[in-house]
Amino acid sequence: MSEKGICSVKGVKAYGFKDGKNGIAVISTPGRCVGTFTKNKVQAAPVVYSQNLLNEDPGIDNIIVNSGCANAFTGERGLKDARWMSKQMEGRNLVCSTGKIGSYLNRDWIQTAVEKAVRNIDTENGGIEAAKAIMTTDTEVKSIKIERDNYTVAGIAKGAGMIEPDMATMLAFIFTDIEIPQKEMENNFTKAVDNTFNMVVVDGDTSTNDTALLISTGKAEAEYTKNKKQVWKDIENVCKELAKKIAEDGEGSTKLIELSITNAKTEQEARKAAKTVLNSPLVKTAIYGEDPNFGRIVAALGRSKTNFHPEQIEIKINGKTVVKQGTINIDKEITEELKEKTIKIQINxxxxxxxxxxxxxxxTPEYIKINAEY
Structure with missing residues (x-):
């Protein structure tokens, strides 16, 4: 993890800090932006505000993010607070919030916090400090960077609970300094999000505040047409690594589950199968308990409304076959695999x-404890 983080991207400056459960991050990133947002019918005020701003014009100057208060389900006052928050820096500014639903922004604290962050925005490790500032129940900073000879892609994210994005409580900010045509940003970023953030499940809850943004500053000298394929591969890889960090840092989690569905009838059916298995409390608790109860995976597939013939499916755990030709295989070697920190489930x-x-x-029991006390 680079200490400069997202500030490795030309044209990006950032800083942030925490004060107890509250945090503020400011990111100066003059450029063009596209975003994907929560599909939850209850959309937080900053989501409504930022969507409207981008619908008017993709050009932005800054992003202001607060943690500790979601500013969600706060009515007209919440919308006024989102507009007010955006005016704490000059220019056209997007706002994002994360934290407890139903509470109002503390304007006095946020105003003072933004001023402090702006004063420190030239700090060398500001990108990492911004990533720390947006954390809530996260236990690890989520920051990824890919540097090429003539451009850079970098991103930060937060998310550990209320995670099943349908665009997770999830915020992600991806930056690149290569100039990308707006239409291609809109089309390709949606695909990247669908293949990465939208394939993460921690607890099956879709947040009111989910936001993923891609910003192009256009400050690199690289020519997009010559680098197009690699640029989008890098953007999707940054999204994928951030998505994996969110899953790995799931509230109370002890194991990361990497799931692959192959040879499905359609991509939509593959998604349904994957989401159903990842969402299953019985599968998740079996993984926690290192219990080789692989019938739970089969049962989850069976209720996923995915087309398949039960006797034809094959399931492997960390490369070892556990289901084949309609039977379940359990032996000592396979049971030992469940002790690993990363469990790879391959379903054909x-x-x-x-x-x-x-x-x-x-x-895990810790998930219940964290959320019962939040």
Whole structure:
């Protein structure tokens, strides 16, 4: 993890800090932006505000993010607070919030915090400090960077609980200094999010505040047309690594689940199968308990409304076959695999050629404790 983080991207400056459960991050990033947002019918005020701002014009100057208060389900006052928050820096500014639903922003604290962050925005490790500031129940900073000879892609994210994005409580900010045409940003970023953040499950809850943004500053000298394929591969890889970090840091989790569905009839069916397995409390608790109860995976597949023939599916755990030809195989060697920190579940439906990958985590008593006390 680079100490400069997102500030490795030309044209990006950032800083942030925490004060107890509250945090503020400011990111100066003059450029063009596209975003994907929560599909929850209850949309937080900053989501409504930022969507409207981008619908008017993709050009932005700054992003202001607060943690500790979601500013969600706060009515007209919440919308006024989101507009007010955006005016704490000059220019056209997006706002994002994360934290407890139903509470109002503390304007006095935020005003003072933004002023302090702006004063320190030239700090060398400001990108990492910004990543720390947006954390809530996260236990690890989530920051990824890919540097090429003539451009850079970098991103930060937060998310550990209320995670099943349908665009997780999830915020992600991706930056690149290569100039990308707006239409291609809109089309390709949606695909990148669908294949990464939208394939993460921690607990099956979709947040009111989910936001993923891609910003192009256009400060690199690289020519987009010559680097197009690699640029989008890098953007999707940054999203994927951040998504994996969110799953790995799931509230109370002890194990990362990497799931692959292959040979499904359609991509949509592959997604349904993956989400159903990753969402299953019985699968998640079996992984936590290192219990070789692989019938739980089969049962989850069976209720996923995915087309397959039960006797034709094959399931592997960390490369070792546990289900084949309608039977379940359990031996000591396979049981030992469940002690690993990363559990790779490979499901071959043998009913087509579509495939998808997804990420999740186990379900532990600590998850209940964290959320009962939040």
């Amino acid at each position: 439906l043998n009913n087509g050629n579509a495939e998808i990958k997804g990420w999740g985590c186990d379900l």
